Amino acid sequence: MNKKIKIGLFGFGCVGQGLYRVLSQAQHIQAEIVKIGVKDLSKPRTLPAHLFTGNAAEILDDPSVDVVVELISDAEAAYDIVTTSLKRGKHVVTANKKMVAAHLPELVALQEEYGASLLYEASSCGSIPIIRTLEEYYDNELLHEVKGIFNGSSNFILSKIFNENLSYATALKQAQGLGFAEADPTLDIGGYDSRSKLAIIAAHAFGIFVHPEEIFCYGIDNLKQQDIDFAKENNFKIRLVARAQKRAAGSINLSVIPQFVKSTDKFYSVENEYNAVLVEAAFSDQQAFIGKGAGGNPTGSAVLSDISALTYDYRYEYKKKSKAAGLSYSTDQLLEVYIRTNSALPELGLVPGWESSHFNGGSYIKGKILLSRLLNIKQALQQAGAFVATFSEAEAINAESKTADTKTVVII
Amino acid sequence: MNKKIKIGLFGFGCVGQGLYRVLSQAQHIQAEIVKIGVKDLSKPRTLPAHLFTGNAAEILDDPSVDVVVELISDAEAAYDIVTTSLKRGKHVVTANKKMVAAHLPELVALQEEYGASLLYEASSCGSIPIIRTLEEYYDNELLHEVKGIFNGSSNFILSKIFNENLSYATALKQAQGLGFAEADPTLDIGGYDSRSKLAIIAAHAFGIFVHPEEIFCYGIDNLKQQDIDFAKENNFKIRLVARAQKRAAGSINLSVIPQFVKSTDKFYSVENEYNAVLVEAAFSDQQAFIGKGAGGNPTGSAVLSDISALTYDYRYEYKKKSKAAGLSYSTDQLLEVYIRTNSALPELGLVPGWESSHFNGGSYIKGKILLSRLLNIKQALQQAGAFVATFSEAEAINAESKTADTKTVVII
Numbered sequence: 130m131n132k133k134i135k136i137g138l139f140g141f142g143c144v145g146q147g148l149y150r151v152l153s154q155a156q157h158i159q160a161e162i163v164k165i166g167v168k169d170l171s172k173p174r175t176l177p178a179h180l181f182t183g184n185a186a187e188i189l190d191d192p193s194v195d196v197v198v199e200l201i202s203d204a205e206a207a208y209d210i211v212t213t214s215l216k217r218g219k220h221v222v223t224a225n226k227k228m229v230a231a232h233l234p235e236l237v238a239l240q241e242e243y244g245a246s247l248l249y250e251a252s253s254c255g256s257i258p259i260i261r262t263l264e265e266y267y268d269n270e271l272l273h274e275v276k277g278i279f280n281g282s283s284n285f286i287l288s289k290i291f292n293e294n295l296s297y298a299t300a301l302k303q304a305q306g307l308g309f310a311e312a313d314p315t316l317d318i319g320g321y322d323s324r325s326k327l328a329i330i331a332a333h334a335f336g337i338f339v340h341p342e343e344i345f346c347y348g349i350d351n352l353k354q355q356d357i358d359f360a361k362e363n364n365f366k367i368r369l370v371a372r373a374q375k376r377a378a379g380s381i382n383l384s385v386i387p388q389f390v391k392s393t394d395k396f397y398s399v400e401n402e403y404n405a406v407l408v409e410a411a412f413s414d415q416q417a418f419i420g421k422g423a424g425g426n427p428t429g430s431a432v433l434s435d436i437s438a439l440t441y442d443y444r445y446e447y448k449k450k451s452k453a454a455g456l457s458y459s460t461d462q463l464l465e466v467y468i469r470t471n472s473a474l475p476e477l478g479l480v481p482g483w484e485s486s487h488f489n490g491g492s493y494i495k496g497k498i499l500l501s502r503l504l505n506i507k508q509a510l511q512q513a514g515a516f517v518a519t520f521s522e523a524e525a526i527n528a529e530s531k532t533a534d535t536k537t538v539v540i541i
Numbered sequence: 542m543n544k545k546i547k548i549g550l551f552g553f554g555c556v557g558q559g560l561y562r563v564l565s566q567a568q569h570i571q572a573e574i575v576k577i578g579v580k581d582l583s584k585p586r587t588l589p590a591h592l593f594t595g596n597a598a599e600i601l602d603d604p605s606v607d608v609v610v611e612l613i614s615d616a617e618a619a620y621d622i623v624t625t626s627l628k629r630g631k632h633v634v635t636a637n638k639k640m641v642a643a644h645l646p647e648l649v650a651l652q653e654e655y656g657a658s659l660l661y662e663a664s665s666c667g668s669i670p671i672i673r674t675l676e677e678y679y680d681n682e683l684l685h686e687v688k689g690i691f692n693g694s695s696n697f698i699l700s701k702i703f704n705e706n707l708s709y710a711t712a713l714k715q716a717q718g719l720g721f722a723e724a725d726p727t728l729d730i731g732g733y734d735s736r737s738k739l740a741i742i743a744a745h746a747f748g749i750f751v752h753p754e755e756i757f758c759y760g761i762d763n764l765k766q767q768d769i770d771f772a773k774e775n776n777f778k779i780r781l782v783a784r785a786q787k788r789a790a791g792s793i794n795l796s797v798i799p800q801f802v803k804s805t806d807k808f809y810s811v812e813n814e815y816n817a818v819l820v821e822a823a824f825s826d827q828q829a830f831i832g833k834g835a836g837g838n839p840t841g842s843a844v845l846s847d848i849s850a851l852t853y854d855y856r857y858e859y860k861k862k863s864k865a866a867g868l869s870y871s872t873d874q875l876l877e878v879y880i881r882t883n884s885a886l887p888e889l890g891l892v893p894g895w896e897s898s899h900f901n902g903g904s905y906i907k908g909k910i911l912l913s914r915l916l917n918i919k920q921a922l923q924q925a926g927a928f929v930a931t932f933s934e935a936e937a938i939n940a941e942s943k944t945a946d947t948k949t950v951v952i953i
Binding site: 147151155156157158255256257258261262265266267268269270271398410411412413414415416417418419420421426427429430431433434437438441443446448 | 559563567568569570667668669670673674677678679680681682683810822823824825826827828829830831832833838839841842843845846849850853855858860
């Protein structure tokens with residue numbers, strides 16, 4: 130594509146507005162926004178009315194539109210826009226992690242079938258170029274692990290709690306006031322946003338496609354003062370950590386779980402709306418990528434890079450998809466966890482055989498559990514108001530080795 | 542390239558040996574080492590003798606060798622190997638920053654003329670995928686600044702001095718013992734290694750090609766206890782920082798200078814052999830990339846990624862080269878510096894007009910100076926045993942604004 134590309138934009142919030150401004154001023158990016166699709170055409174706008182339309186077809190049916198940039202929050206409407214665009218051979222840039230994660234295999238197939246390119250760097254970890262880096266740089270054979278703080282809103286809340294002694298409720302309100310958290314913060318604090326990003330990142334890191342709903346995810350919404358006190362007494366902070374790990378046997382474990390982190394942990398100093406991704410590979414050891422993960426500009430930054438890449442005909446090649454033949458998703462992973470419930474623990478059936486040395490007046494329990502079991506009892510844990518967290522010093526132990534460690538292991 | 546690529550390797554030190562081991566075990570990387578060129582054929586080897594040759598032509602003249610991996614330390618011999626290989630249409634992976642930086646325009650031209658690809662991620666910042674990221678992800682129009690700790694050896698020494706109160710000499714010896722510094726450490730501690738990397742990074746960040754010798758570079762070799770005391774009294778650490786900055790007028794300033802960093806600075810916590818790169822762009826704000834910068838494995842990691850990329854026909858496109866028409870290299874930048882000499886400062890002619898409030902018994906002076914002036918007086922500074930450092934809180938001020946700030950500015 131060497132001509133100036135014509136963009137049809139859906140959504141005109143702060144990212145869309147910033148994007149329009151930058152593209153109008155940019156001399157070298159060969160791209161211009163020719164039409165903007167919005168839900169509410171009657172809203173006052175800073176740009177001429179002829180640029181806007183309330184009718185998606187006006188963009189999707191226009192053969193002169195080369196690229197569709199989708200920046201709306203409604204995942205279902207986004208799915209319609211993106212799939213229709215791809216089927217008409219239009220390249221697409223989207224920031225919608227929920228939509229991408231839920232439909233990834235289909236979106237890959239559509240790209241192949243219709244020859245259009247779908248880029249979504251903005252969907253994962255704000256301004257950190259993690260998808261492009263995984264896609265272009267890291268070979269899956271050398272990759273051991275990709276983990277990170279993938280959600281800026283919940284990290285902002287956790288930072289305020291630990292650094293400024295704010296209550297959970299006050300910290301959440303601050304996050305919402307600054308635009309880092311939605312009015313309904315469930316996706317952020319429940320870990321679902323991180324889980325969608327993890328599914329996308331796992332596809333580009335290891336070539337495996339796992340539907341988000343198959344991934345265990347536990348948020349920070351049940352975090353109580355007792356948990357904060359436990360963390361502080363032990364010199365921990367809490368971070369919401371998403372993790373994709375390759376096991377020796379060729380299986381990939383995926384999870385989103387709060388984690389107690391020590392001051393020596395790389396995540397300890399990642400504060401506020403920042404995201405961090407740690408990539409561990411055979412030779413390179415640990416690489417850290419740190420950047421802003423919430424707010425309009427980080428998203429805008431990633432969208433811009435994707436648009437710029439389209440001017441060079443860039444597309445994800447999903448190179449690892451075919452290589453991943455030997456890799457499979459597995460929940461057969463042993464984790465060392467802390468579980469604190471409002472009701473008594475025995476009701477959950479968690480006690481027998483667990484390490485009881487850390488049992489503290491019935492308020493919390495510390496022990497080992499299989500990831501698959503956590504997935505099964507998630508609803509019961511949530512109903513009991515349980516807060517669940519892993520320990521940073523406890524490297525996840527391969528379930529295969531549990532026979533050597535039977536004293537501290539029970540599969541409940 | 543879909544067949545298994547055949548690699549001719551030059552150099553069989555720890556990186557070469559690790560590379561051979563990984564490639565022998567890897568099932569998915571379609572590459573094998575078929576011949577290894579070494580200087581000393583009589584050295585005992587762990588591999589069969591028929592793999593080795595003391596005659597470079599045996600590799601360079603062999604039409605079945607697709608890719609040459611050059612891992613020798615001699616920059617001149619490396620230049621011959623690399624240019625000969627490119628001229629014969631062989632793709633090349635090299636880790637030799639000095640050679641790449643000194644000959645970059647010619648190496649780009651050779652790639653264009655002969656259609657062969659030259660990759661050198663391993664030349665810059667160890668395992669951090671910075672060249673690939675700059676090349677593929679960041680548009681130069683949006684990039685403001687790329688700066689970093691580019692040399693693991695000098696950072697290791699500075700860390701030991703500040704964290705363990707080691708003397709400069711002891712820290713240097715430790716770095717050499719661990720293989721982080723060469724027997725002749727001049728390139729590392731003199732800043733020349735960082736300077737070569739900065740020249741390469743500037744080409745991929747901004748599309749400008751500047752010969753390393755045109756870039757001001759001042760190392761840590763004159764660091765004395767007084768300087769360490771000054772830093773500690775002011776709660777600073779010292780880091781050797783390489784920096785490429787775009788100015789409003791379209792000029793690019795480049796420098797390698799020790800810097801006093803405060804605890805709030807991102808570089809403060811980058812310790813030992815780690816490298817860090819901070820990329821600042823219009824929308825994304827500051828991105829940090831942190832990874833190991835010295836030792837064999839980080840280099841091996843980058844070499845492996847480049848080999849893997851060649852199996853997909855990857856090549857640098859130097860996209861920003863043509864875009865950089867409006868950008869030019871400039872030393873017209875005002876810096877706030879600390880200068881401490883062994884001999885009295887007036888002998889250097891630095892005193893008149895400088896801020897004298899920080900003058901301390903003649904031992905050091907603090908003030909503003911043009912980068913171009915530093916370049917001119919570098920030899921005199923070195924002869925006077927001067928230690929030079931910039932301040933992290935003093936954002937470099939555009940020289941254009943110096944008329945507004947005449948009281949603290951003198952161009953000596």
